[in-house]
Amino acid sequence: MTANLTNNFEVFAPRLVSQDEIFTSGHRACQGCGPATALRQIGKAIGRELIVCNATGCMEIVASPYPFSAWEVPWIHVAFENTAAIASGVAAGIEVLRRKGKFYTNHEKITVLGIGGDGGTMDIGLQALSGALERGHDFLYICYDNEAYMNTGIQRSSGTPFGASTTTSPSGKASFGQKTNKKNFAEICIAHDIPYVATASVSHPSDLMAKVKKGAEVKGPAVLHVFAPCPTGWRCGSELTIRLARMAVETGIFPLYEYENHEYRLNVDIDELRDIREYADCFEKRPYMESQGRFRHLKNEDEILATIQSEVRERYMRLRAKCANVSGGRR
Numbered sequence: 001m002t003a004n005l006t007n008n009f010e011v012f013a014p015r016l017v018s019q020d021e022i023f024t025s026g027h028r029a030c031q032g033c034g035p036a037t038a039l040r041q042i043g044k045a046i047g048r049e050l051i052v053c054n055a056t057g058c059m060e061i062v063a064s065p066y067p068f069s070a071w072e073v074p075w076i077h078v079a080f081e082n083t084a085a086i087a088s089g090v091a092a093g094i095e096v097l098r099r100k101g102k103f104y105t106n107h108e109k110i111t112v113l114g115i116g117g118d119g120g121t122m123d124i125g126l127q128a129l130s131g132a133l134e135r136g137h138d139f140l141y142i143c144y145d146n147e148a149y150m151n152t153g154i155q156r157s158s159g160t161p162f163g164a165s166t167t168t169s170p171s172g173k174a175s176f177g178q179k180t181n182k183k184n185f186a187e188i189c190i191a192h193d194i195p196y197v198a199t200a201s202v203s204h205p206s207d208l209m210a211k212v213k214k215g216a217e218v219k220g221p222a223v224l225h226v227f228a229p230c231p232t233g234w235r236c237g238s239e240l241t242i243r244l245a246r247m248a249v250e251t252g253i254f255p256l257y258e259y260e261n262h263e264y265r266l267n268v269d270i271d272e273l274r275d276i277r278e279y280a281d282c283f284e285k286r287p288y289m290e291s292q293g294r295f296r297h298l299k300n301e302d303e304i305l306a307t308i309q310s311e312v313r314e315r316y317m318r319l320r321a322k323c324a325n326v327s328g329g330r331r
Contacts, residue, residue, distance in 0.1 A: 017209070018044045027070035028062040032238025034228030034245065035059050035117070035144040037202045042142060042226075045212035046111050048073055051090055055083040055116035055125060058151040058230075059144065080120045084129035087114035088137035095138070111216040112139040118159030119149040122183050133192040133221045140215045140222045143185060146230035154233045158183040161253075162308055164294045166233075171297040176304055181311065189223040190259045196222040197259040202229075203245035207256060207267055214260075227254045235293025247288045250274045252316035257323065266323040273316060276309050 022043025029036035035058055043050075052075045054060045060077055063070040078086045091112045097103040114132075116125050121143040129141060148166050149155040155168040161182045165171035169178040189197045196218045200208040208226065215222035229245050231238040248254040252273040258265045276288050289295040289305065298304055 017205075018047065020044065020047065022046070022048060022050065022072050023063070024070050024072060026068075028065060029058070030230075030232050030238070032231045032241040033058075033062075034202050034230055034241050035146055036062065037241070038142075038144050038208070038226045038228045039063075039115075041202065041205050041208050042113075042212050043072075045209035046113070046216050049107050049109060050074075050111050050113055052076065053078055053083055053087040053090060053112070053114045055114075055120040056080045057117035057120045058146070059115065059117070061151050080116075080124040082128050083114045083116045083120065083125050084132035084139075084141060087112050087139045087141065088132040088135060091137045091139045109217070112137075113216075114139060114141040116141075116143055117150070117157075118143060118145040118147060118185075119155075119157035122158045122185050126188075129189075129223075130192065133189065133194050133223070136194075136220050138220055140212070140218075140224065142212075142215075142224045142226060144226050144228045145185075146228050146233060147182070148230070148233050150230045150233040159185065162311070163298050163304055165297060166294065176298065176301065177294070184315075186223070186225045186257075186259070189225075192221075193262075194223065195220045195260070197225075198223075199225045199227070199254065199256050199258075201227040201245045201249055201254060201256060203227075203242050203249060204256060204268070211258065214258075233294070235296075236291055240291060244288065244291060247274065247291075251276050251288055252312050253288070255316055255319055257319060264319070264322040266320060269320070269323075273313060276312065277305050 023039040039059060050073045052071060052073060054075060055078055064077060069075060076086060094103060094110055145159050147159050147161060148157050154166050156166040156178055159182055160166060160178045163177045165177040171177040186197055186199050196215050198211040200211050211224055215224050227245055227248060229241045231241060249256055249268055250270060256267040258267060278287055290299060
């Protein structure tokens with residue numbers, strides 16, 4: 001069904017996606033902001049029966065300059081480190097109030113949503129998230145991943161990929177940039193054996209919104225890892241946000257998959273991955289790496305590029321081997 005939606009996107013999508021805006025316009029995100037696009041898609045998927053717990057980060061800064069807010073639903077600003085702790089507390093509070101008959105609404109399902117960037121999730125907030133997942137609270141946690149601490153100066157995070165130049169992993173005579181691989185956040189969450197974990201990308205909105213709905217409906221903790229390019233931090237054109245996100249999926253850099261009922265499912269199965277050094281489409285003539293200023297210093301570093309390509313393919317093959325029901329088709 002999703003494949004048909006993509007093939008007929010211009011015809012059907014406006015009629016099938018909610019017109020209600022939960023994350024409204026007028027916020028202060030940069031032009032072409034991937035995370036802001038993700039939040040808009042997430043809001044449309046869940047609707048207004050929603051309480052948002054938002055960590056300090058890009059999306060908190062741009063959406064809540066006092067006394068304004070871009071959120072049309074109850075929203076709580078929390079510190080970097082305790083998003084999941086606050087979300088689990090809200091979920092537990094709702095459960096207690098319902099049991100006592102004191103909750104203000106009769107709606108059966110109120111989604112408690114924790115939101116954090118890659119730094120606030122994979123680095124600073126990982127301990128609180130791990131504890132909340134272990135305790136089994138009924139909430140959905142979404143990490144929007146733009147691969148660095150973008151709102152405080154483009155510092156590296158553990159979500160920053162190997163070779164990327166940031167202000168704290170700068171490229172130059174003594175360094176080629178980030179020296180460690182991107183943390184495999186989804187696999188860390190899967191290791192907690194929770195009901196639902198998935199990856200998604202702003203380049204595949206139907207897939208993303210379907211996974212948000214599924215995660216919101218799950219009883220117990222659910223986690224979604226959303227790939228969301230940042231033109232400012234990636235030093236690329238704002239018009240490339242969606243294209244780069246799609247290229248990341250098609251090269252295998254960010255595969256789209258789910259973990260549900262103890263099984264892996266690959267949502268976009270690609271037999272022949274695009275090469276990170278050679279990929280080009282009819283609009284952008286440069287490969288994925290060269291399209292971004294953070295990687296351009298690697299243009300003639302064949303050995304480093306070969307290492308990155310090899311790691312990407314190995315990770316993808318390991319993931320593919322875990323998927324008992326590789327079906328593809330969802331685009």
